[in-house]
Amino acid sequence: MLYFAYGMNTNREGMAYRCPSAISLGPARLLDHAFRFAGPADVVVEPGSYVDGVLWDITPECLMALDILEGYPYYYNRAPLQVEHDGEIVNATTYFMVEGHEDSLPSQSYFDMVLEGYCDHGVPRDQLHNALVLPEDVAH
Numbered sequence: 619m620l621y622f623a624y625g626m627n628t629n630r631e632g633m634a635y636r637c638p639s640a641i642s643l644g645p646a647r648l649l650d651h652a653f654r655f656a657g658p659a660d661v662v663v664e665p666g667s668y669v670d671g672v673l674w675d676i677t678p679e680c681l682m683a684l685d686i687l688e689g690y691p692y693y694y695n696r697a698p699l700q701v702e703h704d705g706e707i708v709n710a711t712t713y714f715m716v717e718g719h720e721d722s723l724p725s726q727s728y729f730d731m732v733l734e735g736y737c738d739h740g741v742p743r744d745q746l747h748n749a750l751v752l753p754e755d756v757a758h
Contacts, residue, residue: 619681620710622648622701624671625659626728627684628735636687637680645741646673646703648712653745656719659732661712672739673703673710681711688713721752 621640627633633640648671652664661669676684688694695716698709724732729746736743 619676619678620701620708621674621676621681621684622646622671622699622710622712623674623735624648624653624661624669624712626731626735627674628672628739628741629731630735630738632731632735633674636683637674637676639677640680641675642739643673643675643703645739646671646701646710649700649702649707651699651714653749654721655724655749656715657722657724658715658728659724659749660715660719662714668702670736670742670745672735672741673701673708684713692716723750723752 630642648661648669650663650665650667651661651669652667653669654660654662688696690696690713693716694713696711696713699712700707701710733743733746736746
């Protein structure tokens with residue numbers, strides 16, 4: 619089963635601990651969504667945009683572990699969404715926050731963990747840095 623990660627689950631060490639059977643398939647791109655921080659990372663529907671992240675091949679046991687980690691279905695929900703990987707469009711399970719979470723900055727340790735995951739997989743990091751500017755900061 620394919621799983622698209624864009625936050626802390628891009629981190630190899632963290633995924634090895636949570637999902638020892640998971641296999642990284644490398645960089646991928648979630649289509650028609652935008653990246654944001656609401657404390658932890660999140661994605662929101664935005665046609666024409668994309669989110670860079672990592673595609674994993676996971677087992678049903680991995681999915682159960684991720685469901686627990688992500689607070690599914692109360693904190694994060696999940697759905698199969700379209701992801702571009704190696705020039706092909708595939709459906710991959712992707713988590714996204716349930717409604718009601720405001721944009722807010724991540725902790726430094728969380729940001730560093732995500733940044734390490736992006737660096738390890740060769741994922742572009744600009745969306746991480748861009749998301750550190752909250753919408754109210756742009757207005758000032």
